[in-house]
Amino acid sequence: MRLIVENRFALLGLVLIALTALFGVAFATRGVGAGPGGAESPDTAPIQSALRMCPPPQGDDRASQAAAFATGPGGGSGGELSAAENSGEAAAVGEPAEAGTPWSADTGGAERHTAVTARGAAAAGLEVAQTTIGEDGAYAAAVRCPEPAISTWFAAPGGTDLEELRLLLANPDEEAATANVDVYVEGGPVYSEETRGVSVAGHDHAEVDLTELIQGSRAAVVHVRTNSGRVAASLFADRGGSGQDWVPPAVAPAGTQVVPALPPGGGDRRLLIAAPGDTPVTADVRLYTDEGRVEHESFADVSVPPAASTSLGLDPLGQSPGTVVVEADGPVVVGVASARSGGDDTAYAAAAPPLQGPLHATAVVPAGPEGTASQLLFAALGRPATAVVTPLGEDGQAGEPVRADIAADRTTAVDAPAPEDAQAYTVRIRGGEPVYAGRVLTHESGGDSALSVQPLLPAPTEVALPAVEDSLTAIVP
Numbered sequence: 001m002r003l004i005v006e007n008r009f010a011l012l013g014l015v016l017i018a019l020t021a022l023f024g025v026a027f028a029t030r031g032v033g034a035g036p037g038g039a040e041s042p043d044t045a046p047i048q049s050a051l052r053m054c055p056p057p058q059g060d061d062r063a064s065q066a067a068a069f070a071t072g073p074g075g076g077s078g079g080e081l082s083a084a085e086n087s088g089e090a091a092a093v094g095e096p097a098e099a100g101t102p103w104s105a106d107t108g109g110a111e112r113h114t115a116v117t118a119r120g121a122a123a124a125g126l127e128v129a130q131t132t133i134g135e136d137g138a139y140a141a142a143v144r145c146p147e148p149a150i151s152t153w154f155a156a157p158g159g160t161d162l163e164e165l166r167l168l169l170a171n172p173d174e175e176a177a178t179a180n181v182d183v184y185v186e187g188g189p190v191y192s193e194e195t196r197g198v199s200v201a202g203h204d205h206a207e208v209d210l211t212e213l214i215q216g217s218r219a220a221v222v223h224v225r226t227n228s229g230r231v232a233a234s235l236f237a238d239r240g241g242s243g244q245d246w247v248p249p250a251v252a253p254a255g256t257q258v259v260p261a262l263p264p265g266g267g268d269r270r271l272l273i274a275a276p277g278d279t280p281v282t283a284d285v286r287l288y289t290d291e292g293r294v295e296h297e298s299f300a301d302v303s304v305p306p307a308a309s310t311s312l313g314l315d316p317l318g319q320s321p322g323t324v325v326v327e328a329d330g331p332v333v334v335g336v337a338s339a340r341s342g343g344d345d346t347a348y349a350a351a352a353p354p355l356q357g358p359l360h361a362t363a364v365v366p367a368g369p370e371g372t373a374s375q376l377l378f379a380a381l382g383r384p385a386t387a388v389v390t391p392l393g394e395d396g397q398a399g400e401p402v403r404a405d406i407a408a409d410r411t412t413a414v415d416a417p418a419p420e421d422a423q424a425y426t427v428r429i430r431g432g433e434p435v436y437a438g439r440v441l442t443h444e445s446g447g448d449s450a451l452s453v454q455p456l457l458p459a460p461t462e463v464a465l466p467a468v469e470d471s472l473t474a475i476v477p
Contacts, residue, residue, distance in 0.1 A: 044359065044462040046073050050123035052145040053086065053170045053232035054114040054130040057107060059244060062139060064108040064132040067366035068116055069392065069424035071125030072099030073461045077396075079120030086113040086170055087203055098122050100396040102366065102423035108132075113170040113205055113232065116145060124461035127364035129454065131441065133371060134242070138345075138448035140372065142441050143246035144457070148172050148230040151223070153250045155272040155335025155350055156210075157237055158185060158217035164238040167208040167222065169231040171200040177229025181208055184274045185217035188308045200231055219311040221250075221274030221333045242450050243339065243346045250350035253277070253331030257351035261377040261438020261453050262314070262322035262411075267340035269317055271324060273302065274309035274333045283328035285312065288379055289320035292410045304332065323379035323411045323436060326351075338453075345450045347440075352455035354434030355427070360458035363427040365439060367419040372443050374416040376427065376456070379436045380406040386430040387437070389414060391422030406435060427456060 057064035068081060077100040083093040093114050094105025099121040107114055107130060116128045128145040146152070148170075156165060171177045181195035190213045200206045214220040224233040235247040251257060253276055262269065275281040285299040296316045304310050314322070314336070326334050335350040355363055368374060378387055385406045391399035399422060404414045416425060416439070429435045437456040442449055 043465045045465055046462050047124045047460065048120060050118045050126045051172060052116040052128040052147060053172060054107060054116065054128065054145040055143060055168045055170070055234040056110045056112060057132045058141070058236050062108070062132050063135055063369065064130060065104055065369045066107045066114055066116065066128065066130040066145065067102065067104040068126065068128040069102050069364050069366050070099045070118060070122045071362065071364060071426060071459065071461060072121040073124045076100065076121060079118065079122030081116065081118040081122040083114050083116045086115045086172060086205070099124065102392060102394060102396065115172055125362065125364055125459045127366060127459045129366045131368045131372065133369055133443045134445060137242070138443055138445040138450040139242045140441055140443040140450040140452040141245045142452040142454055143234060144248060144454050146232045146234060146249065148232045150226045150230050151252065152233040153252055153333050154222040154235045154247050155250045155274065155333050156220045156222055156235060156247050157337040158214040158220045160215055161239060162214070162237060163240050165210040165214055166236045167210055167224070168205060168234045168236065169198065169200050169208070169224070170205045171202060171229060171231055173229060174202045175229055176201050177231050178227045179231055180225055180227065182223040183210060183213050184221045184276055184307060184309050185214055186219060186309055187217065217309065218270065219272040219274065219309040221276065221309050223276065237346065237348065239346055242344050245346050245348055245452050247348045248350040248454055250333050250335050251353060253333050255328050255331060257326045257332060257334040258436045259324040259334055259336050259349050259351050260379055260436035260455055261349055261440060262317065262324065262336055263338055263347055263440045263451055263453055264319055264321040265340060266319050267338060269314040269336060269338045271312040271314055272309065272335045272337060273304050273312070273326065275304040275306055275330055276333060277330055278306050279330060280304065280306050281328045281330035281332055283326050283332060286325040287314065287317060288323045288410050289317060290411050290413060291320065321377050321411050321413055325381065347451050347453045349438065349453045350455060352436060352438070352457060354436050355429045355456065355458055356434040357429065357432050359460045359462055359464060361429045362459055363437060363456035364459040365416070365425050365427060365456065367423050368441050370419050372441055373418060375440045376414045376416050377438050377440060378404065378406045378412045378414065380408055380433055382408060383433045384408045385433045385435045387435065388428045388430065389416065390426045391417040392424045394423050
């Protein structure tokens with residue numbers, strides 16, 4: 001044995017023999033369909049578990065409802081969906097449900113986050129949302145209950161007329177989590193002691209008041225990132241009265257961003273853009289209404305300082321619904337803040353990923369409470385597309401589907417079934433073209449109305465597995 005070790009040629013021979021054996025094992029156990037260029041089509045695995053965290057409702061004298069629906073793999077039933085208070089006691093919220101059956105629970109009295117857990121088939125194609133409406137007047141605040149994550153971005157409003165901007169963080173795990181909150185305003189990055197090293201105990205929550213940091217800036221981008229653990233982040237903007245709503249999370253920084261579902265109606269609508277990097281960014285903006293593209297000189301060569309934000313008025317939108325496309329020469333975070341005339345009602349939209357096949361062509365929309373109405377807004381950029389909206393009753397039985405033809409390069413509106421007719425509905429995009437979509441929820445009372453906006457995100461039932469190739473890197477670290 002000593003002679004072999006001392007003889008470098010013998011040692012090299014042993015290494016070659018070992019590598020040959022490894023290649024033989026890899027060849028014998030390679031996946032079906034894999035070839036020299038990798039798998040002909042990616043393998044998938046069903047989603048088996050999911051967790052969503054609904055924040056405690058904000059404000060008084062209001063009714064709040066959390067609702068969920070899971071399509072299940074192949075539209076089947078089974079699995080279990082349940083909800084409980086995010087605490088050590090974990091008090092149950094509502095009754096359990098399964099895939100294919102709409103679920104809802106009263107969360108009006110919740111003082112802590114509600115953890116919605118799904119396992120098995122009930123985790124496939126799951127979506128969870130919480131809607132708060134006024135009991136004595138028009139009010140609407142809707143939030144897509146977020147998943148716990150290590151990074152979340154928001155494009156938020158600023159200004160002195162914003163009474164409060166509150167960040168709510170929830171930790172669903174036993175171990176404590178620690179988060180930092182980065183805020184980018186028009187003058188550059190800002191921070192305070194309260195935004196650094198925010199500790200969130202296990203099964204607990206924390207609130208961070210960002211109001212003073214964003215005063216004097218018309219736009220603010222907020223980045224929540226954890227140093228340890230994970231948190232579910234929700235952002236609430238309060239202008240007082242009915243001018244309150246949740247700010248939906250935005251897509252992480254990228255060179256191209258699309259903000260769907262700008263609600264119709266008059267008032268002030270502003271595009272919020274931030275460049276979180278260390279270099280300035282120049283962006284071009286395209287705006288699409290129900291009549292096509294809107295041209296305006298202010299939409300070209302929008303300058304965004306490094307590590308800062310800016311805002312752009314969308315007055316050319318008029319009272320039409322719209323879709324905004326931002327193309328920049330560097331990564332940006334994008335959202336839209338809308339305030340009706342007088343500022344007594346606000347709504348926020350954010351950049352979102354498209355609905356696109358084969359795995360991400362379906363969105364799930366839990367129905368809002370009684371007294372609300374929903375409108376779906378679609379945008380197909382470049383080529384036309386088709387959406388099929390299917391209402392679902394209390395028992396999950398599918399109603400008559402509605403086919404919507406989406407013209408290219410414009411915003412298309414479709415009225416969704418009322419809550420008394422449908423407890424949830426699915427939106428499926430046919431064809432391979434990307435479609436950007438969102439929901440505008442409206443609550444009317446006493447002749448007044450209030451609205452809230454949420455993007456429609458893909459609700460996949462399967463995830464793609466990483467591709468494996470027959471190469472040296474596939475078997476050798």
